[in-house]
Amino acid sequence: MDNFLGQFGPATVGGLAIGSIYALVALGYTMVYGVLRLINFAHSEVFTIGGFAAVGVFLMVGVSAPVGGFALIGLLLLTVLVAMAASGGTALLLEQVAYRPLRKHGSSRLAALISAIGASLFLQELIKLVIIPHVFGQSNGAIQLQNMPRVIDKTPLFSIGNAPIRLDHVIIVVAAVIMMVLLDRLVNGTRVGRGIRATAQDPEAAVLMGVNIDKVVRTTFLLGGAMAGVAGVLYLLYFENLDYRVGFVVGIKAFTAAVLGGIGNLRGALLGGFVLGLVESWSSIFLGAEWSEVTAFVVLVLVLMFRPTGILGESLQRARA
Amino acid sequence: MLLEVRDIHVHYGKIAALKGVTLEVEEGEIVTLIGANGAGKTTTLKSISGLRPLTSGRIVFDGTDISKLQGHKRVLAGIGQAPEGRGIFPGMTVQENLLMGAYARKGTFREELDEVYELFPRLSERRTQFGGTMSGGEQQMLAIGRALMTNPKVLLLDEPSMGLAPMLVAQIFEIVREINQRGTTVLLVEQNAMQALQLAHRAYVLESGRVVKAADASGLLDDPEVRAAYLGGDLGVD
Ligand SMILES: Nc1ncnc2c1ncn2[C@@H]1O[C@H](COP(=O)(O)OP(=O)(O)OP(=O)(O)O)[C@@H](O)[C@H]1O
Numbered sequence: 054m055d056n057f058l059g060q061f062g063p064a065t066v067g068g069l070a071i072g073s074i075y076a077l078v079a080l081g082y083t084m085v086y087g088v089l090r091l092i093n094f095a096h097s098e099v100f101t102i103g104g105f106a107a108v109g110v111f112l113m114v115g116v117s118a119p120v121g122g123f124a125l126i127g128l129l130l131l132t133v134l135v136a137m138a139a140s141g142g143t144a145l146l147l148e149q150v151a152y153r154p155l156r157k158h159g160s161s162r163l164a165a166l167i168s169a170i171g172a173s174l175f176l177q178e179l180i181k182l183v184i185i186p187h188v189f190g191q192s193n194g195a196i197q198l199q200n201m202p203r204v205i206d207k208t209p210l211f212s213i214g215n216a217p218i219r220l221d222h223v224i225i226v227v228a229a230v231i232m233m234v235l236l237d238r239l240v241n242g243t244r245v246g247r248g249i250r251a252t253a254q255d256p257e258a259a260v261l262m263g264v265n266i267d268k269v270v271r272t273t274f275l276l277g278g279a280m281a282g283v284a285g286v287l288y289l290l291y292f293e294n295l296d297y298r299v300g301f302v303v304g305i306k307a308f309t310a311a312v313l314g315g316i317g318n319l320r321g322a323l324l325g326g327f328v329l330g331l332v333e334s335w336s337s338i339f340l341g342a343e344w345s346e347v348t349a350f351v352v353l354v355l356v357l358m359f360r361p362t363g364i365l366g367e368s369l370q371r372a373r374a
Numbered sequence: 375m376l377l378e379v380r381d382i383h384v385h386y387g388k389i390a391a392l393k394g395v396t397l398e399v400e401e402g403e404i405v406t407l408i409g410a411n412g413a414g415k416t417t418t419l420k421s422i423s424g425l426r427p428l429t430s431g432r433i434v435f436d437g438t439d440i441s442k443l444q445g446h447k448r449v450l451a452g453i454g455q456a457p458e459g460r461g462i463f464p465g466m467t468v469q470e471n472l473l474m475g476a477y478a479r480k481g482t483f484r485e486e487l488d489e490v491y492e493l494f495p496r497l498s499e500r501r502t503q504f505g506g507t508m509s510g511g512e513q514q515m516l517a518i519g520r521a522l523m524t525n526p527k528v529l530l531l532d533e534p535s536m537g538l539a540p541m542l543v544a545q546i547f548e549i550v551r552e553i554n555q556r557g558t559t560v561l562l563v564e565q566n567a568m569q570a571l572q573l574a575h576r577a578y579v580l581e582s583g584r585v586v587k588a589a590d591a592s593g594l595l596d597d598p599e600v601r602a603a604y605l606g607g608d609l610g611v612d
């Protein structure tokens with residue numbers, strides 16, 4: 054118990070950081086599900102691409118030591134923009150190539166899911182066989198940032214109780230919250246958002262209102278992809294390593310978060326992300342960090358067994374969000 | 375001619391739902407389309423709104439062939455629809471639902487909104503209530519009001535009386551008449567053939583995807599076949 058109390062604070066901080074990342078990725082799953090009733094399996098690779106885009110920016114700018122102040126803000130803004138563009142672009146392309154033709158053809162949802170899994174594997178292999186060796190000139194299937202200097206100083210800034218808080222914790226949580234607020238504003242406060250909500254609630258009625266469904270679908274993929282791109286940057290800042298499979302594990306956890314909150318529900322995805330991050334982090338105090346994957350799956354199975362509609366219960370269909 | 379449907383065929387997969395439907399709607403008319411369950415009434419309206427693609431045939435609206443025009447563009451062209459089952463956005467308020475009707479349009483819609491609220495005072499009282507929590511009759515009013523917000527030249531109504539108490543049905547039909555008198559052309563799909571025929575100028579009878587009768591509404595009210603099939607035998611007609 055002493056052990057638990059001693060580690061509770063740090064585990065909470067870590068859980069919030071990783072939960073922010075899950076939440077951002079979960080938004081993409083939940084938005085696409087809300088609009089198309091499709092689980093975009095390849096969303097995990099959209100996230101991975103964001104991380105690699107960030108590495109690209111760091112290499113290109115030639116960061117040689119941790120930066121601070123305005124230089125850091127500038128660097129992060131640039132990185133986030135590039136990652137959003139890369140991930141958003143990938144998501145758009147994915148929609149165009151892997152999903153739209155099936156949709157136009159009136160194929161079953163199972164066909165779309167299989168296409169999604171195929172696209173996911175394709176993107177993984179593309180990262181492994183083309184991007185890592187040819188763009189980054191490494192062939193070991195991993196980019197370890199160990200041989201690159203840190204971008205952010207990781208010494209604690211201050212403590213809350215016995216929990217040391219580092220700059221990367223602050224950046225991750227703040228950046229995630231900013232993105233979530235922006236997305237919420239967009240979905241609930243703009244014309245584009247009204248089109249998305251109408252399509253999620255009743256696609257045929259939306260067409261009868263003059264909503265261009267194809268455009269809504271593209272926008273949804275773009276937004277979800279951009280969020281995953283930001284998550285990729287934050288992941289890189291936190292863990293300082295990437296390989297072609299990182300998306301798989303993060304993707305499953307973010308999907309769990311989306312289901313946990315109630316798939317199709319934006320605020321549910323946020324809640325689910327933070328809850329899963331915290332549960333995982335706290336449980337690893339007892340079980341060890343290597344068990345955190347198991348925790349996520351246990352949570353997923355329990356949710357599906359006892360509350361398949363998730364914590365918030367209602368989907369994007371019914372919810373105001 | 376405002377709306378011309380020329381020999382359209384529509385399929386769901388391999389199943390033919392419409393096997394050559396032809397009908398016309400003149401500006402200012404109320405035209406009703408009656409027929410048994412599964413006759414293809416909803417499919418006809420969906421095809422006119424561009425929700426189902428045509429296998430063959432043409433749809434001409436306001437002088438232009440819109441057969442290939444995407445559904446969302448037909449709204450701006452002037453085709454509004456209150457669909458079967460009402461299609462209310464459950465997570466939006468009454469006012470948000472109505473404003474969705476003006477989604478495709480630029481400019482002001484204050485006037486239209488006021489007009490809808492005047493036509494349906496009940497909606498006005500419930501502006502902030504969620505669509506999904508409205509009663510069936512209220513939802514039907516909302517669906518019609520929302521379609522009016524698209525500023526349609528022709529208003530397509532798919533069984534607006536479905537599931538409503540007789541008093542409410544009469545009220546809805548009265549409002550349809552009022553909408554028509556204010557200048558909107560109406561194409562009304564109904565199971566409630568008696569009341570529809572009393573309201574409409576002309577009527578088409580649909581059977582298994584084909585038009586089997588086209589006539590003045592008053593003529594069909596006296597047609598023995600129609601009376602037997604859709605009007606419940608010799609129920610009194612005034
Ligand atoms: N989504 C669909 N998939 C397959 N068949 C369909 C679909 N929708 C309609 N149909 C078929 O098309 C035919 C016409 O249906 P439609 O809904 O147009 O009839 P309707 O006249 O509106 O009937 P109702 O009065 O019951 O609303 C029916 O045989 C129906 O089974």
Ligand SMILES: [Mg+2]
Nearest residue numbers: 415416417458
């Ligand atoms: Mg019908």
